[in-house]
Amino acid sequence: MAFFDRLAERIAATDSVVSVGLDPDPDRLPEHVTDRDLPRWAFNRRIIDATHEYAAAYKPNAAFYEDPDGWRALEETIAYAHGKDVPVVLDAKRADIGNTARQYARSLDPDGLNADAITVTPYMGRDALAPFLNTDAGVFVLARTSNSGGADLQDLELASGETVYERVAGMAADLQGEVGLVVGATAPEELETVRSIAPNCPFLVPGIGAQGGDAEAAVEYGLSDGVGLVNSSRGIIFAGETASGDDYFRAAGAAARQLRDRLNDSR
Ligand SMILES: O=c1ccn([C@@H]2O[C@H](COP(=O)(O)O)[C@@H](O)[C@H]2O)c(=O)[nH]1
Numbered sequence: 001m002a003f004f005d006r007l008a009e010r011i012a013a014t015d016s017v018v019s020v021g022l023d024p025d026p027d028r029l030p031e032h033v034t035d036r037d038l039p040r041w042a043f044n045r046r047i048i049d050a051t052h053e054y055a056a057a058y059k060p061n062a063a064f065y066e067d068p069d070g071w072r073a074l075e076e077t078i079a080y081a082h083g084k085d086v087p088v089v090l091d092a093k094r095a096d097i098g099n100t101a102r103q104y105a106r107s108l109d110p111d112g113l114n115a116d117a118i119t120v121t122p123y124m125g126r127d128a129l130a131p132f133l134n135t136d137a138g139v140f141v142l143a144r145t146s147n148s149g150g151a152d153l154q155d156l157e158l159a160s161g162e163t164v165y166e167r168v169a170g171m172a173a174d175l176q177g178e179v180g181l182v183v184g185a186t187a188p189e190e191l192e193t194v195r196s197i198a199p200n201c202p203f204l205v206p207g208i209g210a211q212g213g214d215a216e217a218a219v220e221y222g223l224s225d226g227v228g229l230v231n232s233s234r235g236i237i238f239a240g241e242t243a244s245g246d247d248y249f250r251a252a253g254a255a256a257r258q259l260r261d262r263l264n265d266s267r
Contacts, residue, residue: 003117003138003178004202006087008227011056016260017223017267019089019204020051021233022060022077028238030248040065041073045080047237050253052084054260057116059204059231062092078114089204089229090115093142095128108137119182119204122168126175133177141172143194146184146207155190165190166197173198180204183222185213185230195221202228209235209259219266230263 011017024040036042048058058081065074078088090113094104106112117138120129132139144154144165154165162170172179183194184207191205191214203222207213209232222228236259240251 002136004227010087011227014054014056016054016056017228017230017263018054018256018260019057019059019229019231020055020236020256021231022058023064023233038069038073040070041076044077046249047252048080048084050249051236051256052086054256055086057087057089057229059089059091062090075113087116089117091119093119093121095120095124098127098131101128101131105131108135133175138178138180140180140182140204143168143181144183144187144190146186146211146213150184166193169194169197173201185215185218186211188214188217191217191221200224204229204231206231208232215262216266219263232259
């Protein structure tokens with residue numbers, strides 16, 4: 001089944017558009033997982049157990065797994081999320097010349113990492129995105145990112161009068177495939193603009209919680225026909241930082257539930 005149909009089913013089943021970001025920063029892992037064989041996997045497993053009923057998706061950022069043990073932890077994490085029926089968006093911000101992009105796209109293959117969707121960067125243009133598009137997997141194209149430097153290039157005005165991020169949104173909306181857009185909740189006006197350019201694209205909206213973005217705008221503009229994802233990573237997985245033992249993970253579950261409920265107030 002195509003990614004956004006599966007995501008729609010998951011959103012309906014959980015009544016949630018929350019994407020739980022699995023970014024297990026080694027410097028912030030609780031002591032009781034650091035002595036395990038694969039601490040990031042041990043941590044993610046407990047987080048998934050605590051949050052899956054509120055999770056429309058999980059979003060591991062590849063940056064937190066870029067070493068041999070990390071890759072094993074990521075494989076285990078994705079398989080475990082699938083065991084709970086939760087789709088996984090690999091936030092890897094890939095794309096490259098064709099033969100290289102084809103290798104990156106293996107992250108979406110069942111005999112690769114088996115992620116359900118991936119984030120890609122539009123900077124190299126359409127051909128660099130093509131290898132990600134001819135499958136049922138979801139492809140979220142970075143349009144207007146949540147960091148302050150996102151404005152440096154993405155807000156530049158082109159000779160046509162449109163901004164770079166508007167051009168990216170238009171290009172992505174024209175692509176064939178399971179295409180969505182990444183637009184940060186820290187840029188609510190840009191969120192509204194991108195929604196008007198790409199009315200049928202589901203958005204992946206990071207930047208709420210730790211980055212202080214606008215959760216209400218994320219819901220108002222992030223969803224297309226009810227489908228889209230609003231991500232929080234540190235705000236959920238480290239919600240229990242001052243707690244210990246099982247309370248640590250209970251706090252993550254409570255944070256995911258509270259975010260679901262808060263977002264649902266605006267749906
Ligand atoms: O524009 C973007 C694109 C990606 N991200 C990623 O989302 C999470 C956000 O984490 P928080 O802890 O909720 O701030 C993280 O993996 C980022 O790399 C983003 O923030 N903004």
